[in-house]
Amino acid sequence: MELLHHAAQVLADIPNPTPSAPPGSGGLMKILGWAAWVVFGLAVLGVMMVAGKMMIDQKAGHGGGQHAQSLAMVLTGCIIASVASGIVGGIVTAAGGMA
Template structure:
């Protein structure tokens, strides 16, 4: 039964078309929108880092420490890393699925 399921899965994967990696009509506009999105995301990342740093400084001055805001700074940095490698992640998934070679 497992072998039949694997054979069926292989047949389905073999039937998936492999498109050529050429830009479709209007692709330049889409890439422009992606560029704007990237600028917005990284701008928000910078604002997030500045906000977390400011909260850490205020809490440190009032004697509360800054541990809670250090955690939010870490989350902002993780978000920046994910945004930075987004195209690599998508490219890796597409390549692993056998598409756009």
């Protein structure tokens, strides 16, 4: 029990600095913003393309089921893009870095 108390005290003494952007990082943030805009624009386009393919196949008398996998892949990409910073932050934190 004393070992746990000692370990908790050691962990409490470790500094946890707040991450902050370095000077001059405004340009990088602008590029990341543009990249996010492009990625999410492509995601919307991907969903619309899959929907169009499903409608064409349905009109032609085919089922639209084969496009469900395409839609799942597009939506999975959307989810990954949406949580990209959280994923990277979690990996950096787990590796012992700051995030």
